[in-house]
Amino acid sequence: MKMSGSEPESTHRTIHRTIERVARESYGRLVAYLSSHTRDVASAEDALSDALVKALTAWPRDGVPDNPEAWLMTTARHSIIDHVRHQQVAEASEPTLALLREDSKEPNVTLATEFPDERLKLLFVCAHPAIDPAMHTPLMLQTVLGLDATRIAHAFLISPTTMGQRLVRAKTKIRDGGIRFEIPQAPELPERLDAVLEAIYAAFGLGWDDIAGVDQRGRDLAEEAIWLARVLLLLMPGEAEVHGLLALMLHCEARRAARRGPDGGYVPLSEQDTKLWSKPLMEEAERHLGEASSHGRAGRFQLEAAIQSVHAERARSGRTAWSAIMFFYEQLVRISPTLGTQTGYAAAVAEAKGPEAGLAVLDEIVLEAVSAYQPYWAVRAHLFQRLGNASEAADAFDRAIGLTEDPAVRQFLLHRRG
């Protein structure tokens, strides 16, 4: 777009910013509403990007509409309808035709400024058991937040073309596979909600548990994940685990500034300067944890948040209550025996009862399962080092270093290895 003079340029910039803001805040609501009618997520997204392109010309010309979201909705809906009319109507799906009929009922389509928020249904669709679990998170990031496939692909270490193809395949499955846009009923709700929570947490990053390795790939998605959890909480305020997940992520996010030293070096949790931890984020996390416990149903994310809460307590008391952390990990391993929780448990046992006890817990993990799992080797190296067993420590350090992706963590481990 050609600009002349500084005034129109700044107006353009303002309008661009408005469009960006509306797009960010409304994207998921609009896609969810449109696709809940048609079940066709891809065409809802196409229609919405058409509408956003139109906004780029119309808004600077006519001014930003009073209700930008409703404007986008109306324009996107027309775009879907035009698209259907251009195709053979006979080929259009029944839900799309329904949308068409709905449109003809209100000829002027001065759409109500309020339309129902269907994002919760969309979240459940994205994490539906019929969809490949590996695609749950990418689908949410794209359909609810509007992230493009390339950015998602980078985060997941997949080629952009492949990620694009997988997203298309997943959306086709949603459209043609009879996956309904609905909120699951009571008996299956906990399991279905778990899948949604898992997908959000996966976006937050795989390695924030800070046993030793931080997976940097997830870093730039942390804020997106927190946003998703806030949306979910808005829609399901009474679910303890949603509060738990948000508390967990906020506690981890609170320490972001402390994870790197002034020289960019990696700083492990135990050595972080607690003055760099964000107090507002920790307080918000604590409020959610409190809210969660008032609902009286424990769960995986509440336990993980409780562990982080004990760590956060060091900012106040200057010490870490490892026996409390060990207790929470015991519960956690019982309900969620993953490599991450088992390794975390071992690290906590080592702090509470000594390195030998920690190593005994590590030895219970099947070796084959950890051949490419970095935190296991990092903890093992640390414990052997504490015992003064230099050769075992060096061996484990090598495994951990070789499995590390983040150069700062690699540097840290190389230094520790000596």
Place this chain on the structure above:
Amino acid sequence: MQFALLIFESPEAFKARNADENDPYLGAWRAYYKALVEAGVYVGGNPLQAPETGTTVRLKDGKRRVQDGPFADTKEQLGGFTILELPSLDAALEWAARCPAASIGAVEVRPVSPEYLCRVTGLNEPG
């Protein structure tokens, strides 16, 4: 399925090969190699000598063209290759990301082409 990790390195990384035992880049490579072997995915590979020792040959319009040095004139040069046995491209990309060269150079992942090797050598596919 076998994947080749083609390792592109900066001139500084090539120089690091002559550094002493405690050089962090060498240390990272030793650890990475060990992790690959212990994980049971390592098939083979070799480092290559510095790019200026390379010679590029091509035939243009039926005439031989021999060029001193590497084919491409970019900052990073092919510094070696590693062959890994892995179930999928996704897994190969995971290992490529952990390669010490990935953070200071680049690592290209390509599927190995054993069918072509068989056609060229006339030998049966091993294994």
